[in-house]
Ligand SMILES: Nc1ncnc2c1ncn2[C@@H]1O[C@H](COP(=O)(O)OP(=O)(O)OP(=O)(O)O)[C@@H](O)[C@H]1O
């Protein structure tokens with residue numbers, strides 16, 4: 001982040017390739033090798049085409065951080081059939097759909113709390129479907145989850161709830177933990193001194209939700225999953241939380257999957273919208289394109305928004 | 306013609322019905338076997354985690370308090386009154402042989418070998434097993450178990466292992482306390498109702514313990530009987546409670562179902578397994 005260049009770096013260090021050309025192409029090894037010989041934008045595009053050749057089509061999902069491929073899942077009856085969508089690094093994908101269509105189930109699949117009957121679930125390119133239980137615990141540490149019902153541990157204080165992931169997975173000192181907990185609670189507009197010693201049962205529904213968000217963010221995960229983070233909250237808090245999710249994306253390049261009922265905030269924060277209906281993703285694309293769709297169901301779902 | 310046709314249909318109906326019932330039975334049996342397997346995996350894992358990091362020491366201490374210290378009153382009460390009623394009942398029988406002085410022996414034999422462990426087991430199943438099932442059940446239905454998993458903690462390690470460890474330690478301790486309370490209760494009846502001097506009572510108590518024989522020279526076999534059982538019962542109660550609790554389905558109503566199941570199932574298991582442990586111990590020692 002600092003503006004000063006490290007001393008051992010030569011002055012003639014070429015400028016970083018600008019990220020906004022084709023972001024998907026500038027990740028991983030490719031980004032590293034191309035940094036050596038930064039071309040002009042036009043040249044770069046030319047060369048990329050040449051390198052790929054005709055058989056290799058551009059692969060927009062190459063950088064997908066979170067991805068579902070042809071996922072099928074049935075409990076007593078089929079819930080999801082052939083569900084596919086993906087989120088690239090730094091994107092916010094909002095999953096919308098009617099109640100009971102399986103939105104929360106999708107998040108649980110991404111966390112491997114559930115295993116699909118068929119299909120693949122990829123986190124950072126790793127298929128998590130066949131992982132062992134312990135390996136799954138490892139992968140989950142990359143992710144932060146905000147549960148629909150907050151799911152705070154009711155035997156622990158608010159402070160201990162938010163500190164939980166830090167105590168489990170980091171070697172932070174007691175002071176550092178407290179500082180982090182305060183920071184996160186302030187982030188969600190709660191007064192740390194007031195709420196930290198309280199038990200979850202003493203909080204209002206909205207406050208519990210916000211503590212849930214603070215806990216989900218506590219270990220600065222690069223992937224955040226939110227299950228209806230704003231339902232049951234007043235418009236002001238809803239706006240704050242929407243803003244917060246956008247801030248995480250902009251400032252920390254966090255990849256988010258948000259389940260939401262609130263079309264307004266979904267359109268504000270979503271880089272992509274995935275509409276789940278009849279056990280499938282019936283629309284997956286940008287909010288702008290979604291508004292242009294002629295499909296009867298989509299129009300009704302948007303309700304004129 | 307008609308009759309045979311009707312008979313034919315009847316047979317066919319009976320056939321389909323029986324195959325249906327059979328397939329239903331298969332499904333149910335398969336589910337039973339699967340859940341039994343799940344139960345054993347859970348138990349094995351929870352015991353394996355006792356020896357593996359991280360150790361949730363605070364949780365273990367907390368559970369020892371919840372399972373042990375907080376059960377003290379009911380264990381003292383049940384032990385004491387059982388000892389008294391045993392003394393009362395056996396004294397009537399013994400009086401017919403003119404052997405009331407042996408009341409201490411009978412109370413001791415029944416308390417240490419059988420009633421102490423079984424009563425402690427049943428009390429803990431009712432008080433602690435139900436509590437554990439209710440707690441883990443509501444954690445399941447309010448997504449707290451999912452949250453634990455998401456935060457990278459194995460719920461078995463965090464929730465089941467401390468409870469199992471605490472029970473393995475505390476149920477035998479409670480049993481000893483219950484035994485002592487029972488024998489003291491017997492003494493109260495012996496001295497007030499039967500007019501036996503305390504010194505005589507306690508001598509017959511020791512005679513009984515010694516008459517059971519010793520293993521490894523100094524350890525009375527009665528004590529082995531009396532401690533192996535609560536150790537096993539403690540393990541059964543807690544693993545059953547955790548199993549039903551963690552597998553709770555269907556909201557708050559499901560929590561109630563899990564709780565009831567835990568108490569019924571672990572109580573029955575205690576009585577059945579008590580029989581088999583006794584048989585094994587009698588054969589081995
Ligand atoms: N553990 C389970 N066992 C059986 N059925 C389940 C289970 N979990 C979810 N379901 C069923 O799966 C369907 C989808 O549930 P899910 O919670 O994913 O819906 P949702 O889209 O999140 O709904 P809402 O918007 O109301 O939260 C529901 O019909 C539900 O009954």
Ligand SMILES: [Mg+2]
Nearest residue numbers: 103104148227
């Ligand atoms: Mg949901």
